[in-house]
Every structure is written in C-alpha cells, then in structure tokens.
Amino acid sequence: MIEVISADRCIRCDICERICPAFVFDRDETGLPVIARQDDCQTCFLCEIYCPTDALYVAEQADGPTGITEPDVLERDLFGAYARALGWNRGRAGGTRNDPTRHIRVAQV
Amino acid sequence: MASHRKERPAEEGRLIETDVLVVGGGPAAGWAALSAAEAGARVVLADKGYHGTSGATAPSNTGTWCVPPGEGRAASVEQRFKRTAGLADRRWMLRAADQAYENLQKLVEWGYPFPSEEDGSLYIANLRGPDYMRFLRQRVQKAGVTILDHHPILELLGDDDRVAGAAGLARRNGASFQVLAGAVVLATGGCAFFERILGGTGLTGDGYLFAAEAGASLSGMEFTGKYTLAPHGSSLNKGLPFRWATFYGADGEVLRNARGEPVTNGIGGGERQVAEALLAGPVYARLDLAEPAMQDWLRRGQPNCFQPYERMGINPFTDLFRVDLKYEGTVRGTGGIRIVSSDCGTGIAGLYAAGDAASREYVTGGISGGGAINASWAIASGWWAGHGAARHAHRRQGRDGSRLRPLGTTGLRGTAGPAVDLAAAARTVHDEIAPLDKSYWRTSATLEASGRVLEDLWSRLNEAPTATGIERLQAREVAAVTASARWTVAAAALRTESRGVHRRRDFPGESDAQASRIIVSGLDRVTAVRETLALETAQEG
Ligand SMILES: Cc1cc2nc3c(=O)[nH]c(=O)nc-3n(C[C@H](O)[C@H](O)[C@H](O)COP(=O)(O)OP(=O)(O)OC[C@H]3O[C@@H](n4cnc5c(N)ncnc54)[C@H](O)[C@@H]3O)c2cc1C
Ligand code: SF4
Ligand code: SF4
Numbered sequence: 116m117i118e119v120i121s122a123d124r125c126i127r128c129d130i131c132e133r134i135c136p137a138f139v140f141d142r143d144e145t146g147l148p149v150i151a152r153q154d155d156c157q158t159c160f161l162c163e164i165y166c167p168t169d170a171l172y173v174a175e176q177a178d179g180p181t182g183i184t185e186p187d188v189l190e191r192d193l194f195g196a197y198a199r200a201l202g203w204n205r206g207r208a209g210g211t212r213n214d215p216t217r218h219i220r221v222a223q224v
Numbered sequence: 225m226a227s228h229r230k231e232r233p234a235e236e237g238r239l240i241e242t243d244v245l246v247v248g249g250g251p252a253a254g255w256a257a258l259s260a261a262e263a264g265a266r267v268v269l270a271d272k273g274y275h276g277t278s279g280a281t282a283p284s285n286t287g288t289w290c291v292p293p294g295e296g297r298a299a300s301v302e303q304r305f306k307r308t309a310g311l312a313d314r315r316w317m318l319r320a321a322d323q324a325y326e327n328l329q330k331l332v333e334w335g336y337p338f339p340s341e342e343d344g345s346l347y348i349a350n351l352r353g354p355d356y357m358r359f360l361r362q363r364v365q366k367a368g369v370t371i372l373d374h375h376p377i378l379e380l381l382g383d384d385d386r387v388a389g390a391a392g393l394a395r396r397n398g399a400s401f402q403v404l405a406g407a408v409v410l411a412t413g414g415c416a417f418f419e420r421i422l423g424g425t426g427l428t429g430d431g432y433l434f435a436a437e438a439g440a441s442l443s444g445m446e447f448t449g450k451y452t453l454a455p456h457g458s459s460l461n462k463g464l465p466f467r468w469a470t471f472y473g474a475d476g477e478v479l480r481n482a483r484g485e486p487v488t489n490g491i492g493g494g495e496r497q498v499a500e501a502l503l504a505g506p507v508y509a510r511l512d513l514a515e516p517a518m519q520d521w522l523r524r525g526q527p528n529c530f531q532p533y534e535r536m537g538i539n540p541f542t543d544l545f546r547v548d549l550k551y552e553g554t555v556r557g558t559g560g561i562r563i564v565s566s567d568c569g570t571g572i573a574g575l576y577a578a579g580d581a582a583s584r585e586y587v588t589g590g591i592s593g594g595g596a597i598n599a600s601w602a603i604a605s606g607w608w609a610g611h612g613a614a615r616h617a618h619r620r621q622g623r624d625g626s627r628l629r630p631l632g633t634t635g636l637r638g639t640a641g642p643a644v645d646l647a648a649a650a651r652t653v654h655d656e657i658a659p660l661d662k663s664y665w666r667t668s669a670t671l672e673a674s675g676r677v678l679e680d681l682w683s684r685l686n687e688a689p690t691a692t693g694i695e696r697l698q699a700r701e702v703a704a705v706t707a708s709a710r711w712t713v714a715a716a717a718l719r720t721e722s723r724g725v726h727r728r729r730d731f732p733g734e735s736d737a738q739a740s741r742i743i744v745s746g747l748d749r750v751t752a753v754r755e756t757l758a759l760e761t762a763q764e765g
Pocket of ligand 1: 247271279282287421430460579598602
C-alpha cells in the first residue's frame, strides 16, 4: 500500500492525485498530497513511476500498512526503485526498447 | 479534507450528448474509442479510474497472442483450440488473431517503442502495461475522444428496446452526470471479487450488472476457478517467475508429488499440488531453477514482479519466501457478458461489450486466457465493438432521448429496510468465492451453502435504503460483485463435471454430454441454462 509521501521531495504538481486509478489521494491547503483513502490502494506502484521527483513509496503488503517510514525508505534507497527497474525517469516513460521478455517467453514452454 | 485544485469541481447534473459512450479505461476501452472515432463517431470515454493507469493491464505486463498471417496462423489456432476444453470457436479465434495482429501493427506505425530481436525485427508480442496504456491514452486523446477520468458509470439509460446512454458520478465530489449516446460499449473489465490483485480494486463486474439490468445474459461464469501465485500478502499475481520455482512446506522440506518428485513450475504441473498444500498450511517457494541468464531476463523483463522482494529485502532466487494463490475471478477466468454478433453486440440494441467485460469462451473456451489470449481479445473485441457501436449510433441519429429511463436496480433504488454495512458485505461475498475450497475446488455442498449466503445478502441489498452521493459507487460495486457471485454459483452448480478451470471434487471427470456453454441471466431470479438447450428451444418456438 501507499505509505510514504516525502514532503521534502514533493513539488506539489498534483500528478499522483490525478493518475492514481483508485483515487487514493487528496491534497492539503499547501498542495501536498495526503493519503485519504489508503484502504482503496491497489498496490500497483504506478503513482511512484508517474511522480517526477520519486517522492512516493508504496510498500509491498496489499492488505494493510507495514509502518515503514521515510528515513527507512531513504536508507534502503527504495525511492524510485520501480522507475529505475523499468527505465522510467522523472515521471517520463522509457525502457521498453530494452525489454528482454522475449527470451523468457521462448524459455517458458 | 481540505483540497485545493486547478480543475473546476464537476457540477451536479451535467449532461453530455455523444454518438458512442465507452465505459471503462483499460485496453478494450481504449481500442473501442479509437475504433469508433476512426469510424467517424463522436466518442466519450468514462473511466472509474484514470484511463492509462486503471484496469488489469496498466500495472502488469501482458504477453499477446501474436500470430502473423500465413499457414502458421491456422496451425496456431488449431494448437490452441485443443487446449480450450472444447468450448472455443475456431472462427472467432482466427478473426481475433487477425484483428489483434493488425492493431499491433498500428502500434508499430504510431511509434510505440517495441524492443528488437537479434535480427533487427521488432518483437511486438509483449506490451509492458504502464507504457502501453500511457501510449494508448495519448492516441485516444489525439483522436479527439472526450476522456472523463474518475467518472464511474453507475447505470445504463434506455427505453423498452434499446440502450442509449448511461449515468454516473464524479469521484471528486459525488456529483451526478449523464451521457446520452447513440450506442454504449461496456469495457468495464472483469470481476476480481474484492481480491487484492494488480489492478483489481476497480474491477467489480459493474458491466455485468449493467448488461443484465438491460436484459442481456452472461456466459462462462463457472470458469472462474482461476488463481495465480504471488508473494504472501502482496498484490503481485504474476505467475511467470514461478515457472522456475520449487515449492516447500513450512518445515523447509521440499513438497513432493505422488511420484515423489519435487513440486516445481507453479504455472504448470505444480499449481494443483501447491493449491492442495495451501489448504493444509503455509507454502514457500524459491525461484531456484532459473539460471543466471534467466534471472537477469526476469529481473529486467518483469520488473513489477520483483518489487515485493526488493521491498521485503530478499533474493527470491536464493531465499525461501511464503506464497499465496490469489483469486482472479473473471479477470483471468473467462466468464462475462454473452456476445451474440460479430461486432460484439450483446443482443440488446445499442449495447456492445469488449475485453474482460465480455465472455472470452469463443477464444479461450473453458481455460484461462491469461498470458496471451486475453490481451489480444481486448484489442480485437474493443476494435469490433467500437465499429459496431459507431454504425449503430449512425443509424440512430436524430432519435429523441425523452423516453429514456435509468435501468439501475440494486444499490440505487432501495426501500426503507435496514441499512447494509457495505464493507462487511464486500467481505462476505469475497469469503464465499475467493477461498481455495470454494472456487479452486467446488462441491454441491459448498455451492449450496454459498448460494444461501449470497441470496440472503442480495435481498438485504435490495431492501436497504437508497445510497446517495459518493456512496452510490460502493453500493453499486457491492451489488455487482454479489450479482457476479450469484451467477458464478448458479453456473457452477449446473455444470456437474470438471472442465477447464471449473473443478468439482464431487464430479472429477469431464462429461461429453456437457460440452456446451452455460448461459446465466436474471437479477432477483437467476437462471442458468445450457446453450445447446437454449438454442434448440429458440429454434422450436
Ligand atoms: C497481473 C496480471 C497479468 C496479466 N497478464 C496477462 C498476459 O500476460 N497476457 C494476457 O493476455 N492477459 C493478461 N492479463 C489479463 C489482461 O490484463 C486483461 O485481459 C485485460 O486487461 C483486459 O482489458 P479490459 O480493458 O477488458 O479490462 P481492464 O484492463 O481490467 O480495464 C477495465 C476498466 O474498466 C474501468 N471500469 C470498471 N468499472 C467501471 C465503471 N462502473 N465505470 C467506468 N469504468 C469502469 C476500470 O477503471 C478499468 O479502466 C493479466 C492480468 C493481470 C491481473
Ligand atoms: S506526483 Fe510526486 S511531486 Fe507530484 S504531487 Fe505527487 S508526490 Fe508530489
Ligand atoms: S499504488 Fe496505485 S492505487 Fe496505490 S496510491 Fe499508488 S497509484 Fe494509487
């Protein structure tokens, strides 16, 4: 589930609020996203890759929060982990040209 | 909650007129919108979520059924057909293969960044979800389609013999809106029955309920015994890495099959043993059969699968980790709205269905279409439905909409009975459908028991006071999932055999006499009939 929003990294662009498919976020009066409907989160990690500043962290447990905090995420270098693995950067798509999935499909059968 | 925003809040009672309304925001919706726009229609696409991230494809990574034209295509159809438990239709398989291939070529022409093979040709048989859906949204925008994000549809509008629009709400403030349309395409995806799987939250079978309220029927709802492995507690129901897994019990001992061999390949032969073992206690896995080259391809090719491991701080190739079988309902099962014409018509004038909202029996029979067929079906059926809807709307031009009435029932038109706790109701339905001993294996006893619980819940939902504002969304989702569960139970009870992903402990064998599809329909009174009988009766009378 979505658990961490880094107020330091966030540039208040409202992208996460718009693109979250489960409509999880609201914003406070300063424009900072707030996790308003955490239990609706579908743990899809998509807000992370759309965020231009890697300010969001979605923990792996889908049924409830793990309690992870921003310092833990920073220390384990997990901000932006999914974007890096895909080849997305600053909220921009990328990396499909290097996708080696064809090798997996050949070996799968 | 304070909220400050750039966009204007949706106003109450907004009315939009268009030729084609596409309900949904996944690939089937995107292709339907592009197709209808290409046919010259004005198109509105209304999505419960955000078109580009919502649905089952966006967070996933979908392999397609991608077969170039030529002799190989007929052979591919024949080979697939053998695995469809006798219920697919070669004509539909062939035309789906053709249309999907044509549209994948459109993606090439439009500049989608496909990877290259060693010989320099493009590899177009895999679509990485986040990239594909973002790209598709851009094309849909470019085609002039009006996209309404976070605008779930709650019910259809129609008169006695046709559907001509829909009504919904804006999630931001609960404001109502209506779309009057010459035709409607339901591309609302499958039903995940409130299981927490990738893309699953919005997939509550809403389109099934809308279609049934308009008088359409469903087919294949018993082929919902579909589960996929995932790291314990995660949302990641992606089976592919488990092709290289070995499975272990809680004591760390490797699980063994009846012949004493280790249980491996969780997307093939090993799945059933893992399911049996999970009934008895926790099961663990390790992807220890992947060679270093495969480990690298898996990590780079299926990066979403590795997010849970990285976040848990484990290496799945060397460490044991606990697994679940996640229930997938009709998302990877096959049931859905019954299609009765080549343009994906539902038999109700003005109403079309595409993607997981439609039954996929024509192309995948009684087995799962996950892994290839479903993605291609979403592309092909979306395309056909878009064209069909555009043609219908064109013929209907100039009809007045003054006699239209809302067709929604349960969750929208209540009585003064006791209120129902919707979160508790959602858990009730989930618990009657998702557990392994309810849907991986069925018996007449479990089906009857579930049937009683679901009938009781359905009547309580009907009697509850009418939901208002934003709460209407949850009320309708719970109604749609409950209805889907009742159709599933009815179809599963009628099929007294095991076939495809419908497994009966009390009828373990396949029965030749039952090699036909099962059609379900009805709201307060659900009926399930065999398609062969329904066709004979129709011919006689
Ligand atoms: C993890 C995973 C991996 C998969 N991998 C593969 C694969 O490799 N190959 C393959 O062939 N298939 C695969 N599938 C299946 C494939 O993703 C689906 O078949 C495909 O997404 C279906 O497309 P769709 O557009 O019909 O539905 P979806 O993509 O599920 O979209 C449904 C849409 O309907 C919207 N919606 C729902 N209700 C309403 C409403 N009331 N009003 C408005 N909008 C609504 C939702 O917001 C969503 O946008 C996979 C599925 C999952 C979950
Ligand atoms: S997308 Fe990132 S930067 Fe933009 S508002 Fe959300 S958290 Fe802040
Ligand atoms: S993980 Fe997905 S559902 Fe959860 S907040 Fe992020 S985008 Fe929304």
